[in-house]
Amino acid sequence: xxxxxxxxxxxxxxxxxxxxxxxxxxxxxxxxxxxxxxxxxxxxxxxxxxxxxxxxxxxxxxxxxxxxxxxxxxxxxxxxxxxxxxxxxxxxxxxxxxxxxxxxxxxxxxxxxxxxxxxxxxxxxxxxxxxxxxxxxxxxxxxxxxxxxxxxxxxxxxxxxxxxxxxxxxxxxxxxxxxxxxxxxxxxxxxxxxxxxxxxxxxxxxxxxxxxxxxxxxxxxxxxxxxxxxxxxxxxxxxxxxxxxxxxxxxxxxxxxxxxxxxxxxxxxxxxxxxxxxxxxxxxxxxxxxxxxxxxxxxxxxxxxxxxxxxx
Amino acid sequence: xxxxxxxxxxxxxxxxxxxxxxxxxxxxxxxxxxxxxxxxxxxxxxxxxxxxxxxxxxxxxxxxxxxxxxxxxxxxxxxxxxxxxxxxxxxxxxxxxxxxxxxxxxxxxxxxxxxxxxxxxxxxxxxxxxxxxxxxxxxxxxxxxxxxxxxxxxxxxxxxxxxxxxxxxxxxxxxxxxxxxxxxxxxxxxxxxxxxxxxxxxxxxxxxxxxxxxxxxxxxxxxxxxxxxxxxxxxxxxxxxxxxxxxxxxxxxxxxxxxxxxxxxxxxxxxxxxxxxxxxxxxxxxxxxxxxxxxxxxxxxxxxxxxxxxxxxxxxxxxxxxxxxxxxxxxxxxxxxxxxxxxxxxxxxxxxxxxxxxxxxxxxxxxxxx
Numbered sequence: 001x002x003x004x005x006x007x008x009x010x011x012x013x014x015x016x017x018x019x020x021x022x023x024x025x026x027x028x029x030x031x032x033x034x035x036x037x038x039x040x041x042x043x044x045x046x047x048x049x050x051x052x053x054x055x056x057x058x059x060x061x062x063x064x065x066x067x068x069x070x071x072x073x074x075x076x077x078x079x080x081x082x083x084x085x086x087x088x089x090x091x092x093x094x095x096x097x098x099x100x101x102x103x104x105x106x107x108x109x110x111x112x113x114x115x116x117x118x119x120x121x122x123x124x125x126x127x128x129x130x131x132x133x134x135x136x137x138x139x140x141x142x143x144x145x146x147x148x149x150x151x152x153x154x155x156x157x158x159x160x161x162x163x164x165x166x167x168x169x170x171x172x173x174x175x176x177x178x179x180x181x182x183x184x185x186x187x188x189x190x191x192x193x194x195x196x197x198x199x200x201x202x203x204x205x206x207x208x209x210x211x212x213x214x215x216x217x218x219x220x221x222x223x224x225x226x227x228x229x230x231x232x233x234x235x236x237x238x239x240x241x242x243x244x245x246x247x248x249x250x251x252x253x254x255x256x257x258x259x260x261x262x263x264x265x266x267x268x269x270x271x272x273x274x275x276x277x278x279x280x281x282x283x284x285x286x287x288x289x290x291x292x293x294x295x296x297x298x299x300x301x302x303x304x305x306x307x308x309x310x311x312x
Numbered sequence: 313x314x315x316x317x318x319x320x321x322x323x324x325x326x327x328x329x330x331x332x333x334x335x336x337x338x339x340x341x342x343x344x345x346x347x348x349x350x351x352x353x354x355x356x357x358x359x360x361x362x363x364x365x366x367x368x369x370x371x372x373x374x375x376x377x378x379x380x381x382x383x384x385x386x387x388x389x390x391x392x393x394x395x396x397x398x399x400x401x402x403x404x405x406x407x408x409x410x411x412x413x414x415x416x417x418x419x420x421x422x423x424x425x426x427x428x429x430x431x432x433x434x435x436x437x438x439x440x441x442x443x444x445x446x447x448x449x450x451x452x453x454x455x456x457x458x459x460x461x462x463x464x465x466x467x468x469x470x471x472x473x474x475x476x477x478x479x480x481x482x483x484x485x486x487x488x489x490x491x492x493x494x495x496x497x498x499x500x501x502x503x504x505x506x507x508x509x510x511x512x513x514x515x516x517x518x519x520x521x522x523x524x525x526x527x528x529x530x531x532x533x534x535x536x537x538x539x540x541x542x543x544x545x546x547x548x549x550x551x552x553x554x555x556x557x558x559x560x561x562x563x564x565x566x567x568x569x570x571x572x573x574x575x576x577x578x579x580x581x582x583x584x585x586x587x588x589x590x591x592x593x594x595x596x597x598x599x600x601x602x603x604x605x606x607x608x609x610x611x612x613x614x615x616x617x618x619x620x621x622x623x624x625x626x627x628x629x630x631x632x633x634x635x636x637x638x639x640x641x642x643x644x645x646x647x648x649x650x651x652x653x654x655x656x657x658x659x660x661x662x663x664x665x666x667x668x669x670x671x672x673x674x675x676x677x678x679x680x681x682x
Contacts, residue, residue, distance in 0.1 A: 055487075056512040057409070125531070153478050157521050157532070240485030240522025242514075254521045260485075264524055265514055268386035268487030 029286065036280035038273055047280055051244045055265070055274045062277035064258070064284060066246035070159065071257040071288070073248040074234065075227040077163025082170045082227075083220045089171070090178035090216075091204055106179065113172035121236035124165045129156035129237060132164065137252055152252040155239070160251040162238035166230055170223035177222055177300070181215030182208055218299030225292045228259075229285070235260040258285045347629040348377035351637065355382075355390020355403030357525075358489050358544060359612045362425050362654045363403065366645035370637060378633050387489050388513065394419065394615050397623050400634055402615040405489020406513065407592035418618040420588035420668045423611040424641055426577050426597075426655040428545035429494045430555040430568040430608075432533050435460060437475055443468045445559040446501030446599075446607065452540065453481055454504060455518045460538060468559075475538065482532050482541030485522025487514040493610040494542045497598050545573060546653040560607040561599050568606050573655040576605035581660050588668025589618055614638065620674045631674035638669050639681040 039047055039062055050063020089109060093102055137154030144150040185208050193203040209216065239254020246256040256264075258281050266278040353363075360382065367380045382403070385393075390402035395415045407421055431444060448464050451457040457464055461474040484491045495511035509515050523529045526547040533541040534553060545568050548555050557565035566572050579602035586592055597609040616638065617623060620631040642665040646656040657665070669681060 052516065054510075054516045055514050056510045056516075059510055125528075126535075130535075153480075155480060155521060155536070235485075235524055236528070240524065241517070241519070242485070242522065243516035245517065245519045254519075256522075264485040264522070265487050268388040268513055270388045270487070270513055 029283075032279055032283040032286055036276055036283045038276040039280045042273065047277070048284075051247060053243045053246075053261075053277075055269065055271070055277075057271055060271070060273050062273075062280070064277075064281050066241075066244070066248070067256050067258045067261045067281060068284060068288075070238070070246060070248050070255040071228055071259070071285070073159060074163045074166055074238070074255070074257055075224055077160065077251075078166035078170055078227040079220060079224055080167075081164060082167035082223060083174055085167070086171050086174035086178055086219070086223070087209075087216065089175040090182055091209075093175075093179050094182035095200075095204055095208070106176070109172050109175050111172075113176075117169065117230060117233040118236075120165055120169055121233035124161065124233060124237040125157075128165065129161055132156050132161045136160075141252060148249065149251050152250045154252045155254070157237055157239040157254060158252050159238065159248050159255040162234050162255065162257070163251075165233050165237055166227040169230060169233060170226050173226055174219045174223040177219035178212075178216050181212040181219060184215070185211045214299045214302045218296045218302075221292055221296035221299060225289060225296060228292060229289055231259040231263050235263050240264055258282075258288075346375075346377070346633055346636075348379075349630040349633040350379040350381070351400045351630065351634055352398075353380065353382045353390075353401040353403060353614075354385050354393045354399045355615075356387040356405045356489055356612060357384040358405050358427055358546075359403055359425055359654075360384040361546070361652050362649055363641075365648045365652055366641050369648060370640050370645070374640070375633070375636070378637070380637065386487065388487065391416070391615065394617075397617075400616070400620075400623055400626070400630070401638070403613065404615055405610065405612045406492050407595060407611075407613060408615065409593060410591070413591065416615070416617070418589055419615050420618050420672070421586075421592045422588060422614040422616065422638060422642065422665050422668050423585075423657060423661050424614045425612055425646075425649055425657065426573055426609060427489065427493060427612050428568055428573040428576075428606055428609045428655070429490055429497070429542050430545050430548040430553070431540060431558065432530065432543050432548055432553040432555050433540040434533050434535075434537055434554065435475060436537050438472060440554055441469075441472070442554075442556040443559065443565045444556045446497060449558070450498045450502035450505040452479055453483070453498065453518065453520070454502075454508065456504075468565075477538045480536055480539040481520030482529050482536075482539055483517050483520055483522055484514075484525070484529060484542075486524045488525075489513060489610075489612065490526065490542065490544050491515065493598075493608060496596075496610075497608045500596075500598055545570075545655075549653040558607055560603075560605055561601055562603045562605075564603055566604065566606045568608075570650060570653065570655045572604055572606035573609050574658060575602050576600045576607070576609040577611075577655065577661065578602070578658045579605050580609070581658060581664075585661065585664050588664065588671065614641065616672065618672055619676070620672060626674065628674050628677075628679075631672075632679045635669060635672050635679045635681055638672075639666075642666070642669070 043062055046063055049065055051066050052061040052063050054061045093106055133154050133156030140150050141154050189207050189211055190203055193207045234257050238256060238260055240260060241254040241256050248255045262278050262281055269275045269278055363382050367382060371378050371380055387404040387406055390404050391412055393399040394402035405427060408419060431449060433442060445468060458478055460479055461476045466474055492513045495515050499506040499511045523532045526544050529541045530543050530547060530551050530553060533539045555568055557567050560566050576597050579600035580597035585595060599607045620626050642657060642662055649656045672679060
């Protein structure tokens, strides 16, 4: 018999609070699976491989492939652009910046993460879109339109702009985690490298980044997690195409991600099967996000273990 | 002594009972004296500005003990809230479908205001005056007409120099009543549209850019040269967008306006409308025959049960308050519509609404409408 002392009560209370995280995730997964059953039973594999999305009563067909691909393509663009920029920021802050700059710039980078995504979306819709259309997409389309991914008429509200907005949004996450990782690289590594005559460039690229690579990879995956789930900003600039026309065959085509599809349609879905289709897309999104976060967690803990035993 | 006390108590008791009954009769006869109540409604976003204005005016100036909450969660959600009986009234841009009527038996359709869909465009060299027909609009959205100087558009606009530039089409990406009106119109004028796309609150668009909400469609069109998009009339008028004239069955190109919308309703309703509890699925204000009627017009409805005791938390005071609010919306409330760029209901529609509202009961008892 455990005596109910204040200490024990506190223990139990914190245990309950800690368990709530697991409970919420389980409830989420359970609800999503249950809710998506009708659409999975009716359309089976077509739900994952089909491209038609027709909610009209009597003509219902639901295939989520264009939005899964749309999510992956925009997130890939975000990583391609966002990770090198973030690494530049992280290296400057960790290795080169004088103390007087390091603190304010780190703070500013982290502040970027606090900007609500709808603000990025509005800025994307009213400003970035025209920069993209006039200075990037029009030249690319004029000279490189023979490459399939640059085909089509640049409009500014398309997959590329969606990817660029995401790149901007993942920079704070990726940059600050990467800076922590680089900071965690033991000085003995740098000293050893300098002592054999390496230049600063060589020290950073050959030793520091290579030592912290799994942590940096983890940082990129964390950014990917944010990119995959981001909704509002993407919805505002991606062009929200639907059905086969949402297949991301060109960067200059309007597309759709899973989260923007749900944001657009779920609230006013009229038939039970349509609602179930949106919930099914939510389930795919949840699974994808879980996979990404588990991967990131494994990567980051690996580097933290190395940091813990930095004497090696 | 004892007996007199008894008699005195008896008289007092009778007096209290009689007084209570008298004041009850008095109170229930005069609307102003109705007890306080809270009404909850949910549904379409399109009539929200109009509904909010009527609710504010009614609860501030006329019925201060009444509180009305309207949540603009969309027509679909509004109808499902009505079906599950968690709201006292719903608003929908679409009439109830056959299956929805089964789930919400004896729900009344009360046309509350009128929606029209305009084709807004932005062509730098053409600040106004573009003419379009339903067939051409359908072909543009089907991707059959892709250029502004296409012969089919040129034929409708003799003498206008149309630019040699691709057309960007903009549509609603969210599910909306505006989309339903627009696609129903296109289905009615183009068999190709009806078979390839069809009509509904959201459809599978062939191409083009989707924007979330009237505001986003409007801003996308107005910022993008050579774009065309469809927006709600009230929104187009408020933001002073350039809109196309659309050819009606009489052969005239009609500028969308409150007047041409009201003309369409008068014309569409002149052939008779169903009673409030009947099927409104076939009611159409599209392509009405009047010479000056704008062709893309539709009702938006308040939905309420004819027997109010089915709704959870309903009592007689609340039911009476609801009936009198509905009465206000279709009568004095209509005066608020023009300032908000909504068309007022013509008198033949108001009469049908009156019959519907008068048929509402609580526990089988009819309720005073004022």
